[in-house]
Amino acid sequence: MMTDRSGAAEDAGEQLALVPVPVARRRAPSRAPVAERPTATAAPVATVVVDTPLAHLDRPFEYLVPAELDDEARPGARVRVRFAGRDHDGFLLARHDVAEHTGRLAPLRRVVSPEPVLTPSVAAAAREVADHYGGSLADVLRLAVPPRHARAERxxxxxxxxxxxxxxxxxxxxxxxxxxxxxxxxxxxxxxxxxxxxxxxxxxxxxxxxxxxxxxxxxxxxxxxxxxxxxxxxxxxxxxxxxxxxxxxxxxxxxxxxxxxxxxxxxxxxxxxxxxxxxxxxxxxxxxxxxxxxxxxxxxxxxxxxxxxxxxxxxxxxxxxxxxxxxxxxxxxxxxxxxxxxxxxxxxxxxxxxxxxxxxxxxxxxxxxxxxxRAVAPAVVVAGEGHQQDRDAAARSARIPSVAWRALREGLEHGPVLVQVPRQGYVVSLSCQECRAPVRCSRCEGPVGIGGGGRTPACRWCGTPARAGQACRSCGSSRLRSAGLGEQRTAEELGRAFPSVRVISSGGQHVVARVDDAPALVVATPGAEPWAPSGYHAVALLDAWRLLDRATIDAGVEALRRWTAAAGLVRPTGAGGASAARVVLCGAPPHAGVPAVEALVRWDPVGLATRELADRTALGLPPARRHAAVRGPARAVDEVVEALGAAGHVVLGRPLADERDEAQVLVREGDAGDGDPPGSLAAGVRAVRASRSARKADEVVRAVLDPGDGLL
The missing domain is CATH 3.40.50.300 (P-loop containing nucleotide triphosphate hydrolases)
Structure with a gap:
């Protein structure tokens, strides 16, 4: 699996010699030198991956296998070795008859457990995953192999x-x-x-x-x-x-x-x-x-x-x-x-x-x-579409328009109904009643919301209470309105509208796994929808604009994924005893102008993914081109992206050189990158991490490849 093996006693750059200094070099030795430990007769050289966070030491090292550890030192076993003057954990990858390193080798300190917890197939996959993401093998192995528990082992x-x-x-x-x-x-x-x-x-x-x-x-x-x-x-x-x-x-x-x-x-x-x-x-x-x-x-x-x-x-x-x-x-x-x-x-x-x-x-x-x-997909209705505004003038602007109320009321006659709310909490954010400007915290500029009924408005980031009568920065008004409601406030309002119906809230720290077939109003955040064995009799998807307006490259695709996850829980078509279940999408513009809404109505996730992929390929966006999000202190980030730019990659923006605050810069892979060759972005990130590790850079910089939601 790995051919680049270095001796544990090698002195290269920042590395420290792992073999103790010979006794002849010491001044006034206090005790007699310790005798050499006998080594194993068969395959006495062990290749070990050492658990160290130093990126420039991301390679296996060679150690001698003492004779008393011969039987226990098996490939895949956990071992303890001396590395850079300290004892470190590691995994024994393989044993060889001859060492590649020409100098002296330090012996294994001990075998923590002879259990071969690192299999060759997992080790090979871990190395490939580490290279693909510009990381180190030790980091991946921490994810792959759980910590040892002696009692469980016995x-x-x-x-x-x-x-x-x-x-x-x-x-x-x-x-x-x-x-x-x-x-x-x-x-x-x-x-x-x-x-x-x-x-x-x-x-x-x-x-x-x-x-x-x-x-x-x-x-x-x-x-x-x-x-x-x-x-x-x-x-x-x-x-x-x-x-x-x-x-x-x-x-x-x-x-x-x-x-x-x-x-x-x-x-x-x-x-x-x-x-x-x-x-x-x-x-x-x-x-x-x-x-x-x-x-x-x-x-x-x-x-x-x-x-x-x-x-x-x-x-x-x-x-x-x-x-x-x-x-x-x-x-x-x-x-x-x-x-x-x-x-x-x-x-x-x-x-x-x-x-x-x-x-x-x-x-x-x-x-x-x-x-x-088409035969099994639920019928999706977009609030405010077609002739709905003729019957309900607020069908497009109301948070829960009349078409959604009717669907929920009719569904409750037969069983549970589901209401999906994009955000958890009570009042997620506040804004000015006059000019609609968002209310910001005076301390950290975070959004101001209300954590529960009757509580004082406070910052959702730092928890600082908002000042009573605080004037709007834009128009000076002190009147506030709710700009976004969470699942708790929604459940409270629906409970008042349906006083005789059981209301179940699922989200945040309280996630309900399953609901029975009795009538109930289930209010849940995306991903926290309980499973109803017989299916929901109606589904209302609220505040669609919140999902579509997320500042991420995947906003449309992710919105459709969350909608289909909830809509797919409806009662199967043809199930007896009730009318066809309906899905009502609220808070979205007419579906003809929004690809994600159009894909939901047609139930065509592949069509949206195909269209999105074509657009991203034309623009050089992921997954057509790999990107890395570099985060950390601005000066350190500038240093990292400069090195990546010198390697042929495209830097999308750059922080000010004298800025000390946290910064994030995106880097796009250059034309030479294809897969994970030496010129790829992953190889460049790995080289920069190794360089900073070797010279002991103080600032912590994270370079995340394929960052997902971090790609703003």
Missing amino acids: GVSPGPAEDGRVDPADADPTARDRGTLGGAWAAYPAGPALLRRLAAGESPSAAWLALPAQPHGRGWATALAEVVAATWRSGRSAVVVVPDHRDVARLVPEVEALVGEGECVQLTADLGPEARYRAFLTVLRGHARVVVGTRSAAWAPVRDAGLFACWDDGDDLHHEPRAPYPHVREVLRVRARTEGAGLLVGGLGRSVELQSWVERGELPDVSAARGTV
Whole structure:
């Protein structure tokens, strides 16, 4: 995997010699020199990746294996080594007979655990992901391998022998009778072929556009469970990554119904250290072949991988907030390529990045025919469109127009209804009653809002209370009005309008996973919508302008993704007992002028992603050209972007040289960049990080490639 190995005692630039200074150079030695430790007779040289934050030391180092550690010093094991005068953790990558370094080598201090927690396939993928994002291998390994927990290590029995793999159908006599695969894929022309190939031991890849409003047994969770079961029945492993724990809780029962309880392991962020490490070891030692989890599950060390799947890749929860900030979609693509496995990326929407893979021919498109989509997609009504203004003059300007009220009232006669609000909280922001200028904090210039009913207005950034009677900076008026309402205030207002109906609020720290079929008004923020097993009887999407006006490059695509996620929860078409469920979009201009609104009405996420990709390709924007967001003190940022500009990349703006405040500058990859070659933006970011690390620069500068919402 790695050919650039350096001796641990090498003295290069800023590095310190790792071998103690010979006794002859010391003045008045206080004790006799310690005898040399005998080394292992077979493969005495260990290649170790040291856990260090120094970017210029992002390469493996060589150490000697003492004879007493010969049996425990296995590839993939955690070790303790002496590095730059201190003890550091590390992973033993491999052992060799001859060292590449010509000088003296320091010995391994000890083996923390002989458990080979870093598999060769994960190590290879981690190196590739680090290079792709301009980061270091040590940073990626912190994300890939959880911290050791000794009690969990003792509590998991040793794994089966490598050659003792048992056919899943033979291991459980009921495995063949757990259900016929393919019911959830019958609506997709390429679905049955995908299942057949996976069951036959092949590794197909696909970009899947899931159908909305599906009945029980045909939804996205069942479809994912079926592809997992097909892979499992071929004797291989599968990894599925979903945005949050509520999706895990919905998917795991579907998977276990097809493969059995003992074959599925959950890996989520809310597991404690012991439970997470126990689940990790259960997969590592071969006790389970299916992993379902959130972001960290993308690195699960499965044996004989057959499928890596990601649901709703556009969700920002898939973007790792720690360096080097990789995205689950890219991690799974790298793992599928390095391990020869299949890749399935699906969702109700289509991200621009995924569409670029489809148009480059990397992933075939698996979707239903347009006639099928039109038959099952919910009916979407845009408030203020057509003749609505003749009946309701405020249909276009009211926050909840009469068409939405009617849809909610009619839906409540049969079951739960959903109201999506873009922001959480009570009154998100205030503005002047006279001139509509936003009210800003006198201390930090942050937005002023109200955190709860009857509370004093205060800054939402620093918490400073607003002064009573504070005059508007633009017109001098002291009268205020609400400029944006959150889900708490919305739930309060709807509760007054429907006094006899149960109101459920979901968002922020209080997220409801599921609601029953009894009538209820469910007010939720995007991503926090509870699952209704029988579907919602009406959905109102409020304040559409807030999502469309977000200052990000993905505003339109992200707005459509959030709308389809909520609208896709409606009751399936043809379900008996009630009229057809309706989706009402409020607060948007007529759909003919807004591509995202038009795509929602037609239920065409692929069309919007295709149009967006064409525009970005013409303008040189992501994903056609990679960008990096460089953030930090202005002078340090200026230094970094100057180095990147000298390497042939395009700097989009530059902070003032004498500015000391935080700054952000975007850098676009130059014409030489293609993939991750030496001239790519990722290589340039990595070189700048190494240079600053080698000269011990004081300022902390973050360089985030493919920054997503950071791309303003």
